[in-house]
Amino acid sequence: MRSIVVFCGSAxxxxxxxxxxxxxxxxxxxxxxxxxxxxxxxxxxxxxxxDGVLDNKGKVIGVIPGFLRSKEIAHxxxxxxxxxxxxxxxxxxxxxxxxxxxxxxGGWGTMEEMFEMLTWAQLGLHNKPVGLLNVNGYYDSLISxxxxxxxxxxxxxxxxxxxxxxxxxxxxxxxxxxxxxPEAPKWITKQTT
Numbered sequence: 001m002r003s004i005v006v007f008c009g010s011a012x013x014x015x016x017x018x019x020x021x022x023x024x025x026x027x028x029x030x031x032x033x034x035x036x037x038x039x040x041x042x043x044x045x046x047x048x049x050x051d052g053v054l055d056n057k058g059k060v061i062g063v064i065p066g067f068l069r070s071k072e073i074a075h076x077x078x079x080x081x082x083x084x085x086x087x088x089x090x091x092x093x094x095x096x097x098x099x100x101x102x103x104x105x106g107g108w109g110t111m112e113e114m115f116e117m118l119t120w121a122q123l124g125l126h127n128k129p130v131g132l133l134n135v136n137g138y139y140d141s142l143i144s145x146x147x148x149x150x151x152x153x154x155x156x157x158x159x160x161x162x163x164x165x166x167x168x169x170x171x172x173x174x175x176x177x178x179x180x181x182p183e184a185p186k187w188i189t190k191q192t193t
Contacts, residue, residue, distance in 0.1 A: 005037040005098035007113040008045040009106035019048045021135045026052020037097045040064030042075035063093045100129040105138040127181030131164040131172045158182040
């Protein structure tokens, strides 16, 4: 993997560990010569992961809609900033630039981004690994819900296995490196998303 998109909160959360792990993730990506693709903000966990990469001489590409850049939350020190028109265009551009996805703690936007990447994988639009970095058990309830979706017959086990989960950065990156996407029918094309 040469590029990973990281989805995470534009807030820090109430526990310092979230910000520290975000920074550590960025530092780890830089040390492994993996380029960070992210939402372009200088605030919250988004800013921390970018700072971790930049402080360790790595490359960061931010992708931000113009309306957010004008609110002065754009990280001005990134290697490259791509300004797009919409949130959907932002997500598509981040996907196009990346070889995999890592999701850290976040809110509605973070969940929406991760689930859309999983849905695209389920539909066969990509075969990239999608990882969930479960910092401090933040996603334990979500993982239980996903397991329930499988147990109740709404999610195939092969699709459940598309979401790689770990509390360790190194373990998650190893899982992502070893990932083999399940065979999936290509029901729709990029033009129809």
